[in-house]
Amino acid sequence: MVLEATMICIDNSEWMRNGDYSPSRFQAQADAVNLICGAKTQSNPENTVGVLTMAGKGVRVLVTPTSDLGKILACMHGLEIGGEMNLAAGIQVAQLALKHRQNKKQQQRIIVFAGSPIKHDKKLLEMIGRKLKKNSVALDIVDFGEEDEGKPEKLEALLAAVNNNDTSHIVHVPPSPNALSDVLISTPIFTGDGEGGSGYAAAAAAAAAVSGFDLGVDPSLDPELALALRVSMEEERARQEAAAKKAAEEAAKPEKGGEQQPSSQDATMTEGASGSASEADNKKDDLMDDENALLQQALAMSMDDTTSGHDVRDTDMSEAATDDPDLALALQLSVQEGDKDSSGQTDMSKLLADQSFVSSIIASLPGVDPNDPSVKDLLASMQNQSQKKDEDKGPNEEEKQ
Amino acid sequence: MSAESASAIHRNQVDLSDFIDWSGVECLNQSAAHSLPNALKQGYREDDGLLLESDADEQLLIYIPFTQVVKLYALVVKGPEEEGPKTVKLFSNREHMGFSNVNDFPPSDTAVLSEDNLKGKPVVLKYVKFQNVRSLTIFIEDNQSGSDITKVQKIVLHGTTVETTDMKGLKKVEDH
Numbered sequence: 001m002v003l004e005a006t007m008i009c010i011d012n013s014e015w016m017r018n019g020d021y022s023p024s025r026f027q028a029q030a031d032a033v034n035l036i037c038g039a040k041t042q043s044n045p046e047n048t049v050g051v052l053t054m055a056g057k058g059v060r061v062l063v064t065p066t067s068d069l070g071k072i073l074a075c076m077h078g079l080e081i082g083g084e085m086n087l088a089a090g091i092q093v094a095q096l097a098l099k100h101r102q103n104k105k106q107q108q109r110i111i112v113f114a115g116s117p118i119k120h121d122k123k124l125l126e127m128i129g130r131k132l133k134k135n136s137v138a139l140d141i142v143d144f145g146e147e148d149e150g151k152p153e154k155l156e157a158l159l160a161a162v163n164n165n166d167t168s169h170i171v172h173v174p175p176s177p178n179a180l181s182d183v184l185i186s187t188p189i190f191t192g193d194g195e196g197g198s199g200y201a202a203a204a205a206a207a208a209a210v211s212g213f214d215l216g217v218d219p220s221l222d223p224e225l226a227l228a229l230r231v232s233m234e235e236e237r238a239r240q241e242a243a244a245k246k247a248a249e250e251a252a253k254p255e256k257g258g259e260q261q262p263s264s265q266d267a268t269m270t271e272g273a274s275g276s277a278s279e280a281d282n283k284k285d286d287l288m289d290d291e292n293a294l295l296q297q298a299l300a301m302s303m304d305d306t307t308s309g310h311d312v313r314d315t316d317m318s319e320a321a322t323d324d325p326d327l328a329l330a331l332q333l334s335v336q337e338g339d340k341d342s343s344g345q346t347d348m349s350k351l352l353a354d355q356s357f358v359s360s361i362i363a364s365l366p367g368v369d370p371n372d373p374s375v376k377d378l379l380a381s382m383q384n385q386s387q388k389k390d391e392d393k394g395p396n397e398e399e400k401q
Numbered sequence: 402m403s404a405e406s407a408s409a410i411h412r413n414q415v416d417l418s419d420f421i422d423w424s425g426v427e428c429l430n431q432s433a434a435h436s437l438p439n440a441l442k443q444g445y446r447e448d449d450g451l452l453l454e455s456d457a458d459e460q461l462l463i464y465i466p467f468t469q470v471v472k473l474y475a476l477v478v479k480g481p482e483e484e485g486p487k488t489v490k491l492f493s494n495r496e497h498m499g500f501s502n503v504n505d506f507p508p509s510d511t512a513v514l515s516e517d518n519l520k521g522k523p524v525v526l527k528y529v530k531f532q533n534v535r536s537l538t539i540f541i542e543d544n545q546s547g548s549d550i551t552k553v554q555k556i557v558l559h560g561t562t563v564e565t566t567d568m569k570g571l572k573k574v575e576d577h
Contacts, residue, residue, distance in 0.1 A: 099499055130457040130458065133430075134429060134430040134456070134458065134460075134500060135499055135501075136429060164456070
């Protein structure tokens with residue numbers, strides 16, 4: 001994410017008509033330039049990129065450093081091939097353009113596409129390199145196209161003169177079926193820019209490798225559209241993958257759902273016991289009704305489900321036991337019920353019939369006076385279900401308390 | 402007489418390194434290993450082993466902005482006998498100069514450093530030219546022996562600050 005102002009020097013000389021890079025050297029160069037511009041502007045929104053041509057009638061600046069990607073791509077249209085490249089002049093003009101950049105905080109960088117043979121001598125190139133270094137301008141050289149005697153050495157000498165702490169790079173690209181841009185993506189010209197650039201480049205590379213011209217749009221005719229299509233394809237693929245993952249997860253969920261229910265029932269049971277006793281009382285009243293059957297089923301299921309159910313019960317039971325021995329008794333009884341049979345009605349009533357147990361629970365109820373007439377009535381209604389003997393016991397015990 | 406005037410000038414000078422805006426300090430053509438803080442920063446510049454060295458050729462262009470307006474009185478440049486700087490041109494209040502346009506403007510002052518200067522004797526500057534300095538550009542044109550690398554051990558700026566309002570001290574006046 002280095003803040004940078006970049007000038008790209010394009011070789012649009014006659015040597016670029018050659019077709020040893022697909023579709024032609026000039027096209028391959030244009031694609032690479034588009035990619036670089038995109039990567040630079042994406043890695044840092046304040047980066048600026050400018051373009052100039054080195055051949056033709058003379059060195060001509062097509063666009064001064066700007067962060068507007070559209071402007072840059074637009075000026076790549078309608079470029080004509082002709083003339084001879086003037087590397088020295090091109091670099092010097094690029095340096096001048098960078099010197100007059102608006103944001104002086106930007107680092108200066110020049111990217112040169114050297115496709116034609118180089119007619120300058122090594123000394124001149126070294127001098128230029130030193131001048132660039134003195135003014136802290138970094139230089140990236142793309143050596144492609146014509147393979148001349150001494151061209152690589154000259155360019156290496158230029159790089160050595162400029163290079164300050166590995167900020168400058170050179171890439172030699174021989175002719176191959178791979179596109180020039182694909183080769184450049186893996187080089188420090190892209191990756192040296194940091195993480196942002198490589199993200200964009202990776203997406204573009206993936207799309208390029210798969211599709212090529214599959215998008216139905218010729219990138220040379222409409223590069224912005226081709227680029228946009230590539231990116232949207234990538235996004236769509238990513239979205240589909242995410243959706244597929246979610247679907248797989250949801251399919252797994254219903255299986256777990258059944259298991260979760262008994263354990264939640266257990267939780268409610270134990271909560272009822274270990275919480276306030278009034279809740280336990282209410283629970284028992286409720287259990288007299290239809291829900292009782294359901295609960296018993298849940299208990300039965302949880303007893304079968306040895307792994308989770310028991311663990312939950314065991315831990316909760318131990319917690320409850322520490323609080324109140326009566327509650328522990330209740331829990332034990334309820335466990336025993338689950339073990340015994342499914343029809344809970346009679347068991348529940350047996351439990352309630354145990355008057356000592358009921359009265360102790362009522363006594364532990366906060367704010368309930370056992371001698372309160374309403375409580376007595378309630379008890380009486382419960383007692384009606386049990387035997388006469390217990391009825392006699394009950395009131396006596398209550399009066400005692 | 403000269404001693405008197407020299408002492409008169411030195412009376413209320415302070416070392417201006419406290420007022421340097423370090424975020425904007427730049428040095429062109431410095432070598433990566435031997436960079437400007439070696440010559441400018443308090444701790445490093447006292448060490449004569451830590452040098453600021455030039456890289457591609459013998460010239461150096463140092464840009465120093467200040468956090469407030471200052472008046473410059475004198476400059477100390479310490480360096481080795483052979484590779485220490487010789488001709489030093491100073492430009493006040495010129496932003497972002499490059500080697501190509503150093504010769505386009507007349508410098509605010511030029512100093513040719515002698516051996517004594519290189520040992521630490523301050524160079525007194527043209528007082529009138531440095532009354533209202535926001536930034537200083539030091540252009541080291543060549544060195545004593547004409548070698549390819551210029552080495553500087555220490556750069557100290559002496560001067561005073563101009564009374565400027567400390568914005569932090571301003572308090573908002575309540576309207577009643």
